[in-house]
Amino acid sequence: MFRQLGLIGCGLMGGSFALALRRHALVRRVVGYSKSPSTTERAKRMGVIDVAAESALLAVSGSDIVLIAVPVAASETTFRAIRDLIDPGVLVMDVGSTKRDVVDAARRALKDRVPSFVPAHPIAGKEVAGIEHADAGLYAGRQVILTPIARTRPELVQKATDVWAAIGAQVLKMSPENHDAAFAAVSHLPHLLAFAYFSAIARQPAGRDFLSLAGPGFRDFTRIAASDPAVWRDILLANREEVIKQSQRFRHTLDAFEHVMRSGNAEALEDLIRGASDERAQWTMNTRR
Amino acid sequence: MFRQLGLIGCGLMGGSFALALRRHALVRRVVGYSKSPSTTERAKRMGVIDVAAESALLAVSGSDIVLIAVPVAASETTFRAIRDLIDPGVLVMDVGSTKRDVVDAARRALKDRVPSFVPAHPIAGKEVAGIEHADAGLYAGRQVILTPIARTRPELVQKATDVWAAIGAQVLKMSPENHDAAFAAVSHLPHLLAFAYFSAIARQPAGRDFLSLAGPGFRDFTRIAASDPAVWRDILLANREEVIKQSQRFRHTLDAFEHVMRSGNAEALEDLIRGASDERAQWTMNTRR
Numbered sequence: 001m002f003r004q005l006g007l008i009g010c011g012l013m014g015g016s017f018a019l020a021l022r023r024h025a026l027v028r029r030v031v032g033y034s035k036s037p038s039t040t041e042r043a044k045r046m047g048v049i050d051v052a053a054e055s056a057l058l059a060v061s062g063s064d065i066v067l068i069a070v071p072v073a074a075s076e077t078t079f080r081a082i083r084d085l086i087d088p089g090v091l092v093m094d095v096g097s098t099k100r101d102v103v104d105a106a107r108r109a110l111k112d113r114v115p116s117f118v119p120a121h122p123i124a125g126k127e128v129a130g131i132e133h134a135d136a137g138l139y140a141g142r143q144v145i146l147t148p149i150a151r152t153r154p155e156l157v158q159k160a161t162d163v164w165a166a167i168g169a170q171v172l173k174m175s176p177e178n179h180d181a182a183f184a185a186v187s188h189l190p191h192l193l194a195f196a197y198f199s200a201i202a203r204q205p206a207g208r209d210f211l212s213l214a215g216p217g218f219r220d221f222t223r224i225a226a227s228d229p230a231v232w233r234d235i236l237l238a239n240r241e242e243v244i245k246q247s248q249r250f251r252h253t254l255d256a257f258e259h260v261m262r263s264g265n266a267e268a269l270e271d272l273i274r275g276a277s278d279e280r281a282q283w284t285m286n287t288r289r
Numbered sequence: 290m291f292r293q294l295g296l297i298g299c300g301l302m303g304g305s306f307a308l309a310l311r312r313h314a315l316v317r318r319v320v321g322y323s324k325s326p327s328t329t330e331r332a333k334r335m336g337v338i339d340v341a342a343e344s345a346l347l348a349v350s351g352s353d354i355v356l357i358a359v360p361v362a363a364s365e366t367t368f369r370a371i372r373d374l375i376d377p378g379v380l381v382m383d384v385g386s387t388k389r390d391v392v393d394a395a396r397r398a399l400k401d402r403v404p405s406f407v408p409a410h411p412i413a414g415k416e417v418a419g420i421e422h423a424d425a426g427l428y429a430g431r432q433v434i435l436t437p438i439a440r441t442r443p444e445l446v447q448k449a450t451d452v453w454a455a456i457g458a459q460v461l462k463m464s465p466e467n468h469d470a471a472f473a474a475v476s477h478l479p480h481l482l483a484f485a486y487f488s489a490i491a492r493q494p495a496g497r498d499f500l501s502l503a504g505p506g507f508r509d510f511t512r513i514a515a516s517d518p519a520v521w522r523d524i525l526l527a528n529r530e531e532v533i534k535q536s537q538r539f540r541h542t543l544d545a546f547e548h549v550m551r552s553g554n555a556e557a558l559e560d561l562i563r564g565a566s567d568e569r570a571q572w573t574m575n576t577r578r
Contacts, residue, residue: 073555123504143502172502185490186503190510192546193482198565200535200542201474212575213432213461214475215412217516219574220509221479226569227506233559240550246489247547251540253489257481258536261529266362270522276487280515285508286501 002027002163006063008056008078010034010043012126013095014069015134018048020167023136033059035070043131056081060090065163068094072234075102079109079117086113091156091163093120097183097231099147099176101238115153118160119176121145121183122169129228140168143286147176170286184242189250191232192243194225291316291452295352297345297367299323299332301415302384303358304423307337309456312425322348324359332420345370349379354452357383361523364391368398368406375402380445380452382409386472386520388436388465390527404442407449410434410468411458412476418517429457432575436465459575473531478539480521481532483514 005027007014014032021027032049033056034040040052053059060066060082068078075094086092096102099119106117124142126133144164148157161171174182201207236243260268294316296303303321310316321338322345323329329341342348349355349371357367364383375381385391388408395406413431415422433453437446450460463471490496525532549557 123502125504125506142504145502182495182499182502185493185495185499186507190486190507193486193543194510195562195565196543196546197479197482197539198569199561200539202565202568203542204474204538206471206474210471210474211572213412213434213471214572215414215431215574217414217513218475218479220512221483222569222572223509224506225565227562227566229559229563229566232562232566233555236546236550236558236562237553237555244547244550247543249493250486250489253492254482254485254536257485257525258533261525261533264526266522266526269525270518272488273484273516273521273525274518276484276491276514277516277518277521279491280487280511283500283503283511285504 001025002065004029004031004063004065006053006059006061006066006082007032007043007049007069008059008066008082009069009074010039010049010131011069012129012131012133012135012138013122013124014067015043015046015048015131016124016136016138017067017069017095017167018043019134019136020139021163024166026163026166027065031059031061031063039131043134046131046134048131048134057085060085064090065159066090066092068092071230072096072098072102072238076105076109079106083110083113086110086116088116088153090116091159092117093160095120095122097121097187097235098238099145099179103147103149103176114149115151116156118152118156119147119149120160120164121147121179122164123187125227129231137168139164142169144169144171145179146171146173147179148173149176180239180242184239184246188235188239188243189246191224191227192236192247193250194222195232198222198225290314291354293318293320293352293354295342295348295350295355296321296332296338296358297348297355297371298358298363299328299338299420300358301418301420301422301424301427302411302413303356304332304335304337304420305413305425305427306356306358306384306456307332308423308425309428310452313455315452315455316354320348320350320352328420332423335420335423337420337423346374349374353379355379355381357381360519361385361387361391361527365394365398368395372399372402375399375405377405377442379405380448381406382449384409384411386410386476386524387527388434388468392436392438392465403438404440405445407441407445408436408438408465409449409453410436410472411453414516417515418520426457428453431458433458433460434468435460435462436468437462438465469528470531473528473535477524477528477532478535480513480516481525481536482539483511484521487511487514
């Protein structure tokens with residue numbers, strides 16, 4: 001049981017974490033800070049936070065657990081703002097979708113307080129942003145990746161593991177580098193492709209007519225193209241080397257498909273499709289049963 | 290009310306059409322033919338068809354409505370097989386996802402009987418194939434595109450419109466050319482991209498580990514990658530010019546995204562993402578309310 005959660009960034013991710021801790025009676029009090037006062041007010045009215053803090057630093061004051069849930073690019077400023085009030089026992093986490101850049105920012109900004117920071121990436125989200133969509137069940141059954149570094153305090157890694165497990169998440173640990181390579185492949189590239197694909201369709205002369213004919217396959221394929229622009233701008237920039245590396249692999253495979261289409265080789269095309277189709281049919285999302 | 294449905298191809302699409310006609314009491318008897326006798330047997334046991342025919346021609350004998358629900362590449366052979374028993378009043382339809390190639394095949398194979406053929410493309414499906422997944426509600430609320438040509442008998446186009454509407458579908462008409470251009474954009478290209486993307490991820494050295502970390506965004510983005518290889522082989526080959534044209538547009542847009550990522554221009558990247566995100570958030574699938 002935590003005494004006080006300092007929530008920095010009262011959006012979908014942060015708000016859902018606060019609600020989940022409340023639902024499981026893991027925290028007595030939630031103090032929240034948001035860049036926009038109207039968001040903080042809304043979070044208070046919704047019962048997500050108890051008290052609105054006037055600054056990130058004031059949200060940390062008196063907190064034994066701190067969640068930084070701001071766009072990845074704002075991490076370093078946030079670390080600098082709260083550094084002075086991070087005592088050794090305080091568990092500080094983030095929820096960013098990239099980890100190397102956040103860990104680098106923490107090293108630079110937190111300096112001797114970096115052992116308190118346990119980098120976290122919950123594999124959860126919605127295509128709608130904002131505190132109004134916060135959901136106490138958002139993390140239940142989802143995976144959460146922790147990417148501690150050599151200097152991270154082991155007892156805080158344990159505390160982080162326990163709190164995510166207590167709200168129903170499945171906790172994995174890996175290095176920030178392995179994390180970023182993996183998520184470039186299974187999350188960041190699909191978002192980039194979905195953004196590019198949807199733009200390409202919508203911007204052509206007959207785009208409107210085409211969109212009116214699209215069916216359920218299109219709907220699911222493009223669902224992530226509705227994701228938050230500010231969040232994804234930061235992710236795609238922070239992890240661009242890995243994302244572009246994965247995009248190149250993808251383009252090579254697409255070349256291979258188009259090559260057999262052009263050559264009219266039906267058997268080779270069917271083999272290529274079957275390679276994807278059989279494996280995708282067997283794949284299931286790794287969620288806690 | 291039809292006297293007899295001749296069903297050629299007892300798979301997901303054909304089986305679902307037969308079940309829908311039965312549910313709405315639109316047909317007295319269903320005679321089915323499938324290349325594989327065990328499939329026809331199964332369809333009979335499931336109550337999808339009343340009688341198993343020994344050939345496509347025998348399925349047409351005595352039928353006043355015929356549905357050809359075979360892979361697109363098998364259309365021409367099927368037309369040739371049934372040509373002699375297509376009397377002027379018989380409504381013949383297909384369910385193929387491409388229309389120019391099917392119309393060309395019908396012109397060649399049906400000759401003077403081509404006015405009886407009303408090309409149809411119901412925008413419905415599942416990522417599982419086969420009669421065991423047939424579903425009387427598959428077409429309810431979905432769009433069905435009819436692509437009649439100048440020679441198609443107007444009263445049969447009306448009959449086709451009525452029967453699809455009676456099972457809950459929304460009927461649109463357009464030329465085979467416009468159909469194929471539109472579906473290259475909103476259906477065939479997404480399938481190609483999903484097949485290529487899934488292959489590219491699965492085939493790299495760390496592919497298995499990556500797949501174990503993938504979340505709900507990945508799940509939805511790749512759902513169509515599990516689609517039937519034989520069906521999609523035919524679609525991608527039949528419509529390859531339009532699909533490759535759309536793929537080129539997509540690659541240009543992807544280039545633009547990667548260019549701003551490489552240059553580190555956060556504002557330009559956010560603008561590109563927002564262009565897709567805002568429009569995708571507003572888009573809704575065109576279904577009958």
